[in-house]
Amino acid sequence: MTMRLRALINRLALTTAAAGLTLTGLATPAQAASEMDFAYVGIVVPETVTVVNGQTKTVKFDLYNLSDVAAENVTVAFGSAAKPIPADLGFTAPAECAENVCQVGSLKPGQRRSVTFTLKPTGSGTTPASAITLFSSVAGKLSDETSLAVVRTAKGGVDLEIDGVTDMKLSPGKSADVPVLIRNAGDKEVKALGLVLMAPYGITPVLDYRNCERLAEGGMSVIVCVFNEGLAGGGAFTLPADTPLRIKVPADAAGPFDYPAYVGAVGLTDKYVFDFAKRTAGAAGKELKMEALLSATAEEPDVVEDLNEDDNYVHFTVSVPKTSADSAAIGGVLRGSIGSEASVKVGLRNNGPSAVIPPGIDWMPYVHVKLPTGVELTEADYRCLPGRSLTDIDETVQDPADVTDLVCLVIDSVKPDKKFLFDISAEIIDSLDYKAGAVTVDGGVQDSKSGNDKAALTVKLTAGGEGGGLPITGAPAGLIAAGGAALLVAGAIAFRSARRRRIVTVVE
Structure with a gap:
């Protein structure tokens, strides 16, 4: 795979992480410590956009409600009296805006809204980078401010853009076509194109064409389709109706x-x-084709370069309605003699029928581990934090022996009949009063069976320790087999960082 294509896929993977973890992290403090009990609308915009003199360039950015309360009367403004937009950039606000101020309306918690504007710089040659300042406001109060650097060029080049895709709603097992419209906003032809579709958590691209291949990229569903034909500067193409790009939601x-x-x-x-072509020679099936919308001629470029890679991809969401998943707690037994270290795997089992909701803006799956008395924690799974719940995280604890409760983050979508386990180790100490601890899962809105949400975490002294090896208290929950889910330390880091982060651009 070329470095450019690999770079694009890596960029999409990082953006997926941002949408699933970083944005979750930014919103999590609102649930965890009421730090975001006000509406905050952030602006996500490319740092730089390159425009060709005399060419029209479409620029897209997103508004995100990063709080857990609805944002009402949201507006976005382009420039201000103190920070005007340079006239020679040929700036044009969206048609529905008045005096460079756009009424966005309301945004639900976690909701995203895309906004586009155009530039058509006048003059010739190159100029130092100009800046366009963007402002978001909620109910008349400034929420976020950021700037976009605009670099003008007379050299030109390839500049691929993709039209936005409307968010869709699909039930489990269903599929739908994804509209694709790609433009070359530059003045140079690109002689071969790759179309990439990527989705996490089992959402499946359906592109069973002979000029498409599936890639294994860190658990993502990634398909790359190759068009060995050119797209001239000013040209655009879509996919014919009989060879669409399709996306499917798993049945579970x-x-x-x-x-x-x-x-x-x-x-x-x-x-x-x-x-x-060598890898896919002899492949069966239809060929995915380009259907030209515009035609133009342009000089073939010497190398494949793109003036603006940020608009080479578009993000959309597939909304799946409520399904059922029975999350059952997995407890365990700390076995050993007094003074020894014992280990156990605890967590949750998903009894199905569907997968457990991944972490998102509204909910983060977790397991609360209450240690039994008579033990001192020596080591906890690095996805676990001291505390009793997401609203009660204690980051002041320095000595593991002082920890009595752990919040263990389930940063994954647990499939039916699968487990998500955490490793806990503790030293068994001499005690006159051993009491059982507990492992409790939060099954969220999917879990209607509460009877199995809690399981015992007990101590059992083995031969050589006081007590003659008899069970101390509580019914043993059974040892859990080794294994468990993939390690996703990034989620814990994002959560921990989010609790420390404060938004400082809000004007009170």
Whole structure:
């Protein structure tokens, strides 16, 4: 795979992480410590956009409600009296805006709204980067402020853009076509194109065409389709109705949840096209084709470069309605003699029928571990934090021996009949009064069976320790087999960082 295509896929993977973890982290303090009990609308915009003199460039950015309360009367403004937009950039606000101020309306917690504007710089040659300042407001109060650097060029080049895709709603097991419209807003032709579709958590791209191949990228569903034909500067294409891009929701998908998905486009080198043709020679099925919308001629570029890679992909969500998942607690037994260290695996089992909702803006799955008395914690799974719940995290604890309760984060979508386990180790100490602890799961809105949400975590002295090896208290819950879920330390880091983060751009 060429470095450019690999770079695009890595970029999409990072954006997926941002949508699923970082944005969750930014919103989590509102639930965890009431730090975001006000509406906050953040602006997510490329740092820089390159525009060709005399060419029209469409620029897209997103508004996110990063709080857990609704944002009413949201507006976005372009520039201000103190920070005007340079006239020679040829700025045009969206048609529905008045005097460079746009009424966005309301945004639900976690909701995203895309906004586009256009630039058509006048003059010739190059100029130092100009800045366009963007402001978001909620009910008349400034919420976020950021700037976009605009770099003008007379050299030109390839500039692929993808039209936005409307968020969709699909029930488990259902599928739908994804509209694709790709433009070359530059003045140079790209002679070969790659179309990339990527989705996490089992959302599946359906592209069973002979010029498409599936890639294994960190648990993501990634498909790359190759078009060995050019797209001239000013040209655009879509996909014919008989060979669409389609996306499918698994039958056991968790809901309610908004699953992120991404469509990207990248110019391909001759070497990649040649290697791809060798890999897929003799493949069966239809060929995914381009259907031209505009025609133009342009000089073929020497190399495949893109003036603006940030608009080479588009993000949309697939909303799945509520499904059922029975999360059952898995307890265990700390076995050993007094003075020895004992280990146990605790967590949850998903009894189905659907998967457990992944962490999102409204909910983060977790397990509360209450240690039994008579033990001192020596080591906890690095996805666990001291505390009793997401609203009661204690980051002041320095000595593990002082920890009596742990909050263990389930940063994953647990499939039916699968477990998510955490490793806990503790030293068994001499005690006159051993009392059982507990493992409690929060099954969220999917879990209507509460009888199995709690399981015992007990101590059992073995031979050589006081007590002659007899059970101390509580019914043993049984040892859990080794294994468990994939390690997702990034989620714990995002959560821990989010609790320390404060938004400082809000004007009170």
